[in-house]
Amino acid sequence: MSAANHRREYGFIFIWLTALTALEVGVVYLPIAKALMVTGLIGLALAKATLVALFYMHLKSETQIFRRVIGYCLAIPAVYAVVLIAEAGWRMLP
Amino acid sequence: MSAHTAPLPHEYPIDAQFGRATLGKMGMWFFLLSDAMSFAGLLLGYGILRGGAEHWRCTAEVAAKTGCVVEPELGITFTAGLTFLLICSSVTMVMSYAALLEHNKKSAMKWLAATVLGGVLFLCGQMQEYFGLFSFIFGHHGLIAEGLHFGQSHYATTFYCITSFHGLHVFSGVCLLSGVLYKMWRGAYDDGNYNHLEIAGLFWHFVDLVWILVFTVVYLMPE
Numbered sequence: 001m002s003a004a005n006h007r008r009e010y011g012f013i014f015i016w017l018t019a020l021t022a023l024e025v026g027v028v029y030l031p032i033a034k035a036l037m038v039t040g041l042i043g044l045a046l047a048k049a050t051l052v053a054l055f056y057m058h059l060k061s062e063t064q065i066f067r068r069v070i071g072y073c074l075a076i077p078a079v080y081a082v083v084l085i086a087e088a089g090w091r092m093l094p
Numbered sequence: 095m096s097a098h099t100a101p102l103p104h105e106y107p108i109d110a111q112f113g114r115a116t117l118g119k120m121g122m123w124f125f126l127l128s129d130a131m132s133f134a135g136l137l138l139g140y141g142i143l144r145g146g147a148e149h150w151r152c153t154a155e156v157a158a159k160t161g162c163v164v165e166p167e168l169g170i171t172f173t174a175g176l177t178f179l180l181i182c183s184s185v186t187m188v189m190s191y192a193a194l195l196e197h198n199k200k201s202a203m204k205w206l207a208a209t210v211l212g213g214v215l216f217l218c219g220q221m222q223e224y225f226g227l228f229s230f231i232f233g234h235h236g237l238i239a240e241g242l243h244f245g246q247s248h249y250a251t252t253f254y255c256i257t258s259f260h261g262l263h264v265f266s267g268v269c270l271l272s273g274v275l276y277k278m279w280r281g282a283y284d285d286g287n288y289n290h291l292e293i294a295g296l297f298w299h300f301v302d303l304v305w306i307l308v309f310t311v312v313y314l315m316p317e
Contacts, residue, residue: 006192014185018178025174028314037316045310049303056188056299058292063113066123073127077134084138088145 013055020048122293126300129263133304136259137311140252150317151249165249166240168313169223172232176219177309183212184302187295194288199278202291206275209298213268220261253312260308263301270294
């Protein structure tokens with residue numbers, strides 16, 4: 001990819017990040033259910049984080065095994081969070 | 095004995111597993127993974143405390159029932175501005191990298207200086223948020239003046255722990271990037287070796303990435 005294409009790509013991702021940030025702030029003020037709001041916020045945050053990791057940290061151009069090493073390690077706390085939420089939910093069962 | 099000169103990043107022999115990734119780049123990524131675990135621990139602990147609390151922030155209503163000290167809300171608009179500032183600094187960082195790849199030293203230095211400025215402004219924003227250091231501009235005297243003190247509640251303590259731990263990373267990043275900028279000015283990268291800039295850039299993008307998550311979890315999650 002030429003340098004001009006790289007810059008164009010960085011600018012495009014910047015626009016996406018700005019739009020997603022504005023969307024996140026907007027979601028907070030919507031009259032929707034709390035569970036839906038939380039899911040939306042986490043989804044948007046993860047999308048933004050993924051864009052930064054893939055394009056600005058150039059993970060996209062690394063080898064697949066390198067991406068997997070990073071991805072699987074970062075998935076560990078996410079899986080742990082899901083387990084903790086499920087455990088808390090189970091404790092609240094009557 | 096001749097001095098050993100490390101190959102330029104694009105001259106590294108291709109590794110079967112890690113391609114042309116230099117040892118420095120791999121080392122930084124592994125460090126970032128460990129740092130991510132630190133932040134994950136803080137955010138998970140925050141989630142556990144907040145999820146298990148009957149009342150997270152002491153509002154006037156809660157204070158009337160329990161007698162706790164009324165605590166201020168966190169400023170979403172101002173912090174959204176800080177988030178945008180960090181995103182902009184991530185863009186300037188990657189533009190600096192692109193400029194150095196093109197051997198355009200002047201442009202690379204300009205973009206890197208803009209990145210350092212973005213980091214400094216973010217830290218100033220945090221000082222304003224905590225202490226109201228720039229209250230003459232924003233008309234707000236800071237969370238401490240409004241009654242949010244470290245140690246008085248889980249809400250206050252977790253807020254200061256997480257945001258100041260991130261702030262420490264921003265400060266470290268500013269110092270690291272300033273060092274790289276100085277070396278660039280002295281001509282250390284005139285041979286086209288962008289390895290150090292790329293590695294410093296990884297740290298800076300990680301700082302931005304973590305703030306995206308911290309902003310969402312600490313500031314935006316509904317009460």
